[in-house]
Amino acid sequence: MTAPPRIAVILHAPDPIYQAGVVSLLRPRPEITLADTAGPAVDTQVALIVTDTVKEPTLRLLREIKHTSTARSVLIVADIDETTLINAAECGLAGLLRRADATPDRLVQAITTADRGDGYLPDDLSHSVLEAFSRLRARLPSPVEQRLTELSDREVDVLRCLAEGLDTAETAQKVGYAERTVKDVIHGLQTRLQLKNRAHLIAFAYQHGYL
Numbered sequence: 001m002t003a004p005p006r007i008a009v010i011l012h013a014p015d016p017i018y019q020a021g022v023v024s025l026l027r028p029r030p031e032i033t034l035a036d037t038a039g040p041a042v043d044t045q046v047a048l049i050v051t052d053t054v055k056e057p058t059l060r061l062l063r064e065i066k067h068t069s070t071a072r073s074v075l076i077v078a079d080i081d082e083t084t085l086i087n088a089a090e091c092g093l094a095g096l097l098r099r100a101d102a103t104p105d106r107l108v109q110a111i112t113t114a115d116r117g118d119g120y121l122p123d124d125l126s127h128s129v130l131e132a133f134s135r136l137r138a139r140l141p142s143p144v145e146q147r148l149t150e151l152s153d154r155e156v157d158v159l160r161c162l163a164e165g166l167d168t169a170e171t172a173q174k175v176g177y178a179e180r181t182v183k184d185v186i187h188g189l190q191t192r193l194q195l196k197n198r199a200h201l202i203a204f205a206y207q208h209g210y211l
Contacts, residue, residue, distance in 0.1 A: 008044045010034075010071065011048050019050070032111065045115050046114050054084045063091045094118075095111075095119060096120065096122065118167035158186065161174055
């Protein structure tokens with residue numbers, strides 16, 4: 001039986017101690033190939049960023065990764081509040097893990113979840129972030145208002161699952177659609193409404209009464 005391909009990960013950790021710690025956790029894992037050992041030709045699939053707090057340099061790095069590569073960004077941080085998390089999501093963040101919770105298994109789970117196109121967020125943050133969306137509706141870009149159209153039942157079903165924190169596979173199972181269909185619905189909504197990511201989709205749904 002052929003083993004699944006490894007996920008190529010590039011690590012951004014300004015602190016050498018953090019760098020060494022994460023490398024020691026991930027190097028033995030058969031699911032992961034670290035970019036520093038994979039050679040210059042490797043196409044990284046996930047960018048792992050380790051920092052204490054999320055300030056402008058981290059947001060700038062997230063934007064750079066989003067606009068210059070196909071890698072999905074996962075953040076390991078000491079602590080973060082809801083507003084900063086939303087700012088990071090707008091910059092392309094795909095997953096987040098608190099540093100205190102960053103065991104090898106959880107690190108790999110966050111990386112593999114991001115690699116397959118789903119978001120990864122600690123359970124305790126999911127509810128508070130949804131509440132924050134309702135307080136930050138003004139963040140939605142004006143083109144959304146201009147292109148507002150009625151959503152189909154299928155689109156609303158998918159949005160409700162995303163708001164519950166379900167990933168693509170879990171959403172497909174709950175609503176009875178193929179996983180490919182769920183991905184197409186999400187992509188179609190983002191394109192039609194000119195929304196940046198799933199975080200904006202949920203904010204849109206809250207603002208317009210779909211959730």
